[in-house]
Amino acid sequence: MSYVFAPAQAVAVPVVGSSEQFPVRRIYCVGRNYEAHAREMGHDPDREPPFFFSKPADAVLYVAPGETGEFPYPSLSKNVHFEMELVAAIGKGGKNIPAESALDHVYGYALGLDMTRRDLQAEAKKLGRPWDTAKGFDHSAPLGPIHPVPAVGHVEKGAIWLSVNGEEKQNSDVSQLIWSVGETIAYLSTLFELQPGDLIFTGTPEGVGAVAPGDLMKGGVDGLGEFSVRVV
Ligand code: MN
Numbered sequence: 001m002s003y004v005f006a007p008a009q010a011v012a013v014p015v016v017g018s019s020e021q022f023p024v025r026r027i028y029c030v031g032r033n034y035e036a037h038a039r040e041m042g043h044d045p046d047r048e049p050p051f052f053f054s055k056p057a058d059a060v061l062y063v064a065p066g067e068t069g070e071f072p073y074p075s076l077s078k079n080v081h082f083e084m085e086l087v088a089a090i091g092k093g094g095k096n097i098p099a100e101s102a103l104d105h106v107y108g109y110a111l112g113l114d115m116t117r118r119d120l121q122a123e124a125k126k127l128g129r130p131w132d133t134a135k136g137f138d139h140s141a142p143l144g145p146i147h148p149v150p151a152v153g154h155v156e157k158g159a160i161w162l163s164v165n166g167e168e169k170q171n172s173d174v175s176q177l178i179w180s181v182g183e184t185i186a187y188l189s190t191l192f193e194l195q196p197g198d199l200i201f202t203g204t205p206e207g208v209g210a211v212a213p214g215d216l217m218k219g220g221v222d223g224l225g226e227f228s229v230r231v232v
Pocket of ligand 1: 201
């Protein structure tokens with residue numbers, strides 16, 4: 001097979017404890033999946049069905065443990081927000097997956113940031129337009145390595161937190177997810193056939209806020225360590 005130009009390299013991130021990489025296929029994201037965040041965004045946190053948006057796979061900005069990732073402040077926004085999230089990495093595909101067996105489809109978990117041009121998102125909401133430019137811009141998905149389930153188990157509870165320049169901004173617990181990881185996988189798989197390599201950003205807790213160039217974000221989830229990302 002020859003191409004008219006070299007195809008883009010596969011997006012892949014390291015797997016903790018392995019020399020092999022996890023190839024990323026798609027990035028799905030859940031909106032408003034913690035009650036207090038739904039409220040801070042002006043919504044009734046009643047258990048309405050989950051809703052989804054996506055980011056392109058090459059929005060991944062890999063952040064190695066112990067190093068500081070560099071997130072380039074995106075163009076055309078004056079209000080860029082952090083959203084610290086637990087990311088579920090799919091290892092086994094499927095559609096119409098029952099919630100009871102949905103966790104069997106998870107290969108592992110990672111730390112993720114759903115970076116957001118909040119001003120563009122607000123405008124899109126007001127005008128009924130898509131969120132792509134607010135959510136799916138280049139480098140909008142800082143991501144740590146994948147921790148395989150056999151090593152860390154399923155992440156169903158534990159602190160999720162983020163600080164900026166040493167000041168705590170987000171601090172909740174994964175058990176506060178409105179739709180659990182299993183329920184989210186089950187619901188998402190009724191809309192799309194999931195495939196190995198898909199990532200699911202499971203939603204952010206309350207406390208989202210803006211960052212500026214120079215700011216240092218540190219985020220973590222119990223059991224998955226922490227990562228550091230500087231806005232440049
Ligand atoms: Mn989010």
